[in-house]
Amino acid sequence: MYGEGGALPVTLSGQPRCRAARNRVTLGHRLVCPVPEHSPGVAGHTRARETSQNAALPSLEVSSSPGSTSSIPAWGWWLQCASRVAALPPVLPPRYDAITTCRRCPFPPACVNLLRRARSDGGAEDVTALGERERALFGAFLRSLARAPGAARPEGVWQRCFLEGPASLVLCVLLESLGSAGAGLDPREVVGVLEQFLQEGRVSALLWEVCQQQAQAGCPELQDVLINKIVCLPDHVSNKLQGKNPPVFFPQNYFPLLGDAVLQVLEKISDSLRGGLDCSISFVSHVLGKVCIHGRQKEILGVLVPRLTDLTKSDCIWQRICWRLVECVPDRWMEAVVLGFVQRAPGADVLSRLLGNLVVKNKKAQFVVTQKMLLLQYGHTTEVLQNLLGYLSLDSLRRTLLLRVLQELLETWSSSSAVKHSPAEQQLYISKAILICLSHLKEPEIETHRQELLTSMMEGVKCRLDSSLLQQRRLGMVVAESISLKINTEGPVLKFEYEEDDETRELKSLLVQTPSFCNVPSLPDDENEKAGAALPLVPESNEKSHTAAPVMPNEESDTEFDSDDDLIPYDMSEDKELKIKAPVYIRDCIEVLTGSRTEDVDKWEATVKALESLVRKNPAATREVSVELAKILLHLEEKSSIEGFVELRQRTQVAVLTTDPIPVAKYLTSQFYSLNYSLRQRMDILDVLVLAAQELSCPKFCGKTKHSGAQKPCIQLLQGSDSSKGWRRVVDERIKNKTRRLDKGHCDMELASRPNEFNSVAGYFFFPLIQHFDRPLTTFDLLGEDHLVLGRLAHTLAILMYLAVNTVAVTAMGKALLEFVWALRFHTDSYVRQGLLSCISSLLLSVPTERILADMTEELLETQSWLGDVMEKDPDGDCRRLALQNLLLMENLKKKLEVVPS
């Protein structure tokens, strides 16, 4: 390892083999195993190197030239030394002449040191006291020791030699010999020593050793090599042993161990600081940084953070050590370390204790915390966000950063292009961050930033309410409400109407949360108090008031046969819930619904409720007035608050449309593109078309409703079909009797097969809708700001396409749909794009393969390349998924194509 250390293997084991070994190692682990020419050894500095070279080289040449039989090999000396150590008296004489006894030994000082150390039980050895030359010799000695043949390794003593030597030297030697281990040396033995090395806590000794050297003067290159060796130890071992390494070298075991070692060193450092000695921590920081950048934050910080949390609780020296530990991490590893701390700290106050004012001092850390983690990444959990922003809020220096962060977040939040082009998850993340920031803001800060907050809130909520995705709109509403709540302490606050769900509740809870942790247990208390206050229903001021606790009469038994009650009840079986008689004819319904008599609300309600069943029961009567009925229903407004009015109206509309599809579909589709309708009505039209198409195309649903509806009023009409059914049954029965069935499967399951009623009318539903989308009206501009309706239209067309499977018009529909999709493929709204992608899916599913290939190959190829683009680049996750699905469908199509000709 040292100057001559690099030469030693050459002389010991022969040039060619060694070079081969070295090459192998360098190729695989450039970082792991230092190339000898550069390897500076353990205590390398140039002057020492020269002297030692001068001094040690000749003796090496003498001792280990393989050709000379007179000279004893290095391990032979080792044996002699070892036996001499064993024979030493318990107390060494002050000037023990080990050197004289070992005069012929090539490494006298090393032996001396070894002997000394062996005697003093490895306690408190001062490695730095070892001279450069001694170190160099000792390194060479250890190396030769590692290569000693099995006979020359007395069990126990050989290992002890490694375990008690200077830890950094030993580690380097062991790893080197592991790297070059081959025929002569069993790697498992080296690994065994390494294992013991780890288990006896020599790693902490190593770290401490380097720290001490560093306090004087360290060599950065040497440290880098050591760091590499320490961090990559598991990789080295498992590479060598092909995965059969002992469990202690598994990363999940090794890195906690390393964490413990770091802790021990930190403790030593704290002791020496308390003792008034300066100490360098940067080597430990480097190790930590390297481990973190290797992706082992979880393991090492899992050990470090809890312990440091405890230690820093009330000890300012420990706090300083901890701050210094993180500050000394080089910039290139800073992100990994900070991220690890932020993720693992149990709370913002702990984080603040551990990191100190790192973000203020270190530019890189500042960038990571204020920019990268908030604006560029969005995968962190809410707890991490709370930690991070809480940390920023806990110190006045950092608060300026918090305000800056809030400004930047709000800027992003209110930018319309960000709303359009960033994924929903990121927007949720940013919203959460904003809410947490707001929860940390104090009154005067809000005062000064009120105007800014207000402007960006208005901007953001505007472009979010424009969005056609429900989640986006709701997010905008929740955040805007929260901001307005914060900035308007008195006066009215914004209040939107939306359905609460878990997400909105979570978002809102972020705002009320105060950064301190005591509010979590106090929450239930508050609730209890509230509940307690709510319990008495009457105001407390009234002393005589009583709660409505019922005083139950003593006997609650059968009152009917109370003997002293001679009043005989009359029959009360007719006492039913009151029902208003609904009209029984459709024309009566029209009269009621169009009538201007406002007082008859009950009748109106009953009519609305009864109309659907009337329409279903009387198809013939409905057909006479179908368009008029459709018109009335389209314009029907809620007069009184009937439960589920919208649904009732929609069901009725669907009933009318299915009863008389062609004229009503014509009417509805024409109204979709006409003036003076609200967006709501236009979307209702689309919904009704879809539901009716579904009902028409689905035989089961149709059969069920038709059957139950048609039974009562038109028995005569059905009789014919009934008899035919009976005939059919008789024949079936006979066939069944005459046939012997070999399998007893589900033979009597009767699948109602009916003609697809949508077949003949699909065109009436589809084509008028797709025709006029690019012709803006004064009140309705599908390609402009009414993209919500455009999105709905695209989805509707997709469903209609899907339902039109097996119909005659399907190919023509498919072509029209492809054109529609092509025209709109770069639409900025993700909801529209989703609709278009569903259109493609249903097209691929509905149109027969041969028609697709014959009629629209080119369009399809173009579409395919567009889909590829969407799959890779679209910011919306759903769009990407849909595009991928479409591509898979196309693949299937291609496979079919390959199968068909063969």
Next chain:
Amino acid sequence: MHPWNSTVGSASLKLMLKLLPRLFQRRILIEDSMKSKVASLFTALMALPPPDPQFVLRGTSAAVHTLYFSCGGSEPDIPLLYSGSESGFIHVWNLRTHRVDTALDGHGRKSVYCVETMGGKDRLLSQGRDQRICLWDLAEGRTSVTDSVFTEHVGFCRCSLLKVAQGRWLMAMAARSLEEIQILELPSKTSVCTLKPEVGAKLGMPMCLKLWQLSCGSQPVLLAGYEDGSVVLWNVSMGKALSQLVCHQEPVMSLDFDSEKAKGISGSSEKVLSIWSLNEQQNLQVYKTHELVNAGISDITIRPDKKILATAGWDHRIRIFGWKKLKPLAVLDYHTATVHCVSFSDHSNPRERLLAAGSKDQRISVWSIYAQT
């Protein structure tokens, strides 16, 4: 009931008739529960259909809002029924001829919602939506308003009258300001006191009042039902609330009180009747609630003999209950619109007692029900 209405019923009846004699013959021990089940089935099958009205009074040509009988007089006196209608007329019905004797017009064609006699049938008190309470002199064929009180109250709260001495009445009425109730002495019209709920009590408007006293000469007490669903007991002489009870979630539409049993009943726009009691410490307590089939009660009256009570329902039906246990006795289904008021007659002969109900369908139905008991 039509015999084929329920085939199950008739089948089980046949089965039971076949089985019962055998069971009793063989002296099989029938458990009590079984016995009561059999018995209840029996009575259910045997129950009489509800009666039809005794007669129906038509001709008010407007919804009827209030009714008051005056039948207590001895033989030569004609039993009368006063009715107040939405058109502002008070009709005096002759119960012998079933015709209108007189129609009084004193409320400027605004709805009359409370009519009551004071002493005899010659002095009448009426309250209308013109915010006036009129006192009428009807003696010797006169039809003149002798005096009137301007209430300035815009709600529907009927006033309540209590005779405290010969020729002296107390009248409780909702006052001008929203939550207040005013007590006047009649005929002098001097204000006795004003009952104001405590600040912040949020009771809302008074909806119905019942002025009563335990015995002649004792302190008058007022029960008031409020818009927020609570019933408050007021001590009139001290002007102080004694007790408050939340009976309903919706405004109390009507209440009546039986001072002998210290028990009262109230109805609201909900499906529930609430029965409450007054204990010795003058505290109101919920005693029982009764679930109705349809929501909405516009009037409740306990018959003067405290045996039965009648309710006027928004579901067009009049319901009769036994007062003791609130046992449902009958459902009288005649009207075709909301029933606004029910009233029992004060015939001195119990067998002649009548029940009248006025409805939005402009008719007054008169019933003779449980007159024998």
